[in-house]
Amino acid sequence: MDANPIANAITQGFNEVLTENGVDVVRSLAVDPTTGNIDLAVQSQALTRAVSANPDAIAYFVLDPTASRPQIEQAKEAGIPVFAAFGKPDFEVNGYISLADEAQGYAAAKYLADNLPEGAKVAVIGGPATPNVLAEEAGAMKALEEAGVEIVGDVEQQRNLADNAAGGKEVMQGILSRFPDVQGVFSYNDDSALGAIAAAKQAGADVAFTSRNGTADAVGAVQAGDLLATCDLQPLEVGRALGRAVLAQLTGERDYQGTEEIEGPTSDACLVTAENAADWKSPEDQIDFVDITLG
Structure with a gap:
């Protein structure tokens, strides 16, 4: 990984x-x-x-x-x-x-739904079907269903198995081809969201995104207005x-x-949004990353 x-x-x-x-x-x-x-x-x-x-x-x-x-x-x-x-x-x-997978997925997806019109069309980009990803997706689906948005597509057909931005872009291109009027996307991780954002920009689509992980690039996207929120793990x-x-x-x-x-x-207060992004510090800013011996 x-x-x-x-x-x-x-x-x-x-x-x-x-x-x-x-x-x-x-x-x-x-x-x-x-x-x-x-x-x-x-x-x-x-x-x-x-x-x-x-x-x-x-x-x-x-x-x-x-x-x-x-x-x-x-x-x-x-x-x-x-x-x-x-x-x-x-x-x-x-x-x-x-x-705190389920709670974090719930928090990020709820924030997405709270920032969309009632009944908006929302897709979910899933990841490799690991226990933590499945729990996160369950929390996100619960939040979206409670909010009454229209969930489009099937997460089983929208998994980014590459677990990177390029894979997220490819999945988002598929979503846009099937649902060009999608208004929101919850992504299981930040890299996938960043790739999906690039696909939406390329297609000229106005789509709101939230995701989970709290990476430096995602927080930068929050500050730039491209990502609504990320949940810092x-x-x-x-x-x-x-x-x-x-x-x-x-x-x-x-x-x-x-x-x-x-x-x-x-998972308390995990969301990084436009309101608090300036105060966030990346792991690399908190400690010096070192090379760890491979074996």
């Missing part, structure tokens, strides 16, 4: 906590180098390498709650603590941290919370067992 700024920021926050306490961190990517898409097989291969290296702990992003069970079970059998981010897997790990704090849990496990301060949930930042 190297192209994903949120995954990178989470990793940087995680790395900060551990390296400050003398723990070496090695990262692997779950991306097919040929297609650039997230690939579960690539992640499973990386986890196999990790188990073989016999580390003191493993942390990984849950891209599919059922994926990589053999590797995780092998790690547990070897006595290696395993921690999960982005959701709860369908099998036992020591601990996991989730984002506070990825550094997510990574730091995960790092503190792993550190507590390693030092014996706490023994996480039975897939315990790790508390992360809440």
Whole structure:
């Protein structure tokens, strides 16, 4: 997930906590180098390498709650603590941290609906069907349905599997070809929204957008008037919370067992809008990003 700024920021926050306490961190990517898409097989291969290296702990992003069970079970059998981010897997790990996915999707989609006329036509750009994305989409759909807007298209046919701006632009072009009068779009992440905004501008379409993640480019788009709002995930704090849990496990301060949930930042006041964008700071402005060894 190297192209994903949120995954990178989470990793940087995680790395900060551990390296400050003398723990070496090695990262692997779950991306097919040929297609650039997230690939579960690539992640499973990386986890196999990790188990073989016999580390003191493993942390990984849950891209599919059922994926990589053999590797995780092998790690547990070897006595290696395993921690999960982005959701709860369908099998036992020591601990996991989730984002406030549904609440954040709800907040961003509600803000979109509140800024559109009653009965406006709204589409949803979805992402790879990971647990956190599906929960976010559920929250967004709930907000849009409650607002009484007309939801056009099918999110299952509007997923940006590339998880980047180029993929978002392509999905938006498809939406505009089918629904040229669409008035609003909720996007599961900022990069997809930025690509969709570019497609709308290219087509001369007047469309309002909200999204989630709180990236620097998205906040810039809010300030420019291209994006109504983005929900800041506070990825550094997510990574730091995960790092503190792993550190507590390693030092014996706490023994996480039975897939315990790790508390992360809440969704309260997550929206970055034109009213507060000037006060926002990017993860890169909060800490120095460093190169993390790949393995």
